[in-house]
Amino acid sequence: MPDPTWLPEVLREAGLQVEEYPGWKDRGHGDFGDIWGVVCHHTGNPPPGNNPGYIANHPTLGLCSQLHLSRSGVFTVCGAGIAWHAGMGSYPGLPTNNANQVTIGIEAENNGTEGWSDAQYNAYTAGVAAILRKLGEPASHAIGHKEWAGGSQGKWDPGGIDMDDFRADVDTQLKGDPIMSLTDAEQVELLQKVRKVHHELTYGFQSRVAGSPFRDTVAGYVLNSDAADFRNEQRLKALELKVDQLLAVLVPKAGA
Numbered sequence: 156m157p158d159p160t161w162l163p164e165v166l167r168e169a170g171l172q173v174e175e176y177p178g179w180k181d182r183g184h185g186d187f188g189d190i191w192g193v194v195c196h197h198t199g200n201p202p203p204g205n206n207p208g209y210i211a212n213h214p215t216l217g218l219c220s221q222l223h224l225s226r227s228g229v230f231t232v233c234g235a236g237i238a239w240h241a242g243m244g245s246y247p248g249l250p251t252n253n254a255n256q257v258t259i260g261i262e263a264e265n266n267g268t269e270g271w272s273d274a275q276y277n278a279y280t281a282g283v284a285a286i287l288r289k290l291g292e293p294a295s296h297a298i299g300h301k302e303w304a305g306g307s308q309g310k311w312d313p314g315g316i317d318m319d320d321f322r323a324d325v326d327t328q329l330k331g332d333p334i335m336s337l338t339d340a341e342q343v344e345l346l347q348k349v350r351k352v353h354h355e356l357t358y359g360f361q362s363r364v365a366g367s368p369f370r371d372t373v374a375g376y377v378l379n380s381d382a383a384d385f386r387n388e389q390r391l392k393a394l395e396l397k398v399d400q401l402l403a404v405l406v407p408k409a410g411a
Contacts, residue, residue: 183236192296228278268316284328
């Protein structure tokens with residue numbers, strides 16, 4: 156996968172507010188290959204070290220995360236190339252001391268002890284879910300910097316967030332798009348069912364009266380019309396059931 160120049164589009168499609176820092180498309184320490192997932196941080200710095208400009212142009216690191224998340228829940232895309240955000244560390248599934256090349260970093264404006272507003276936390280989980288959905292990865296591919304570098308660097312960010320709870324909330328966001336939870340074969344099967352129902356709705360209610368053996372008598376026409384209406388009514392009920400079954404897959408029940 157090339158550099159994630161899709162970040163603004165993907166985040167906006169998730170209903171999130173996004174700003175773009177000048178020059179972000181050309182900022183970074185080289186180009187991505189495959190992207191494993193997301194590493195979550197808090198800035199930890201007082202102003203001016205907690206703003207998008209600092210993340211885009213860190214005085215010693217240059218680009219130090221692809222995204223900045225404000226306290227009000229606004230994402231700023233700071234760069235599309237590799238960022239120096241993870242440092243030394245290890246985590247199952249990631250190359251030791253080399254997470255920068257395979258992860259997207261998010262720096263959330265927070266000192267780690269002040270708590271998280273609903274606006275910022277909800278944007279955090281929704282943004283991570285949107286990125287993982289684009290990558291085709293599960294919630295387990297979102298980790299905290301403390302999980303990567305707690306031992307090697309003493310990192311503890313994002314402070315005040317239990318990452319298991321965070322991943323559960325990200326997973327809930329991912330399951331909000333049931334199509335993404337289906338396998339390719341299941342999606343093909345579902346599409347075939349939708350096309351069949353569409354065809355039946357479009358062509359299935361044409362009157363059979365014209366082909367009736369009683370079409371030359373008024374009584375036969377009326378009787379056959381009643382029979383056609385009954386058949387159509389039954390077919391409609393059957394189609395409504397099929398549509399309900401499809402909706403049960405496409406739109407899960409609230410709280411499910």
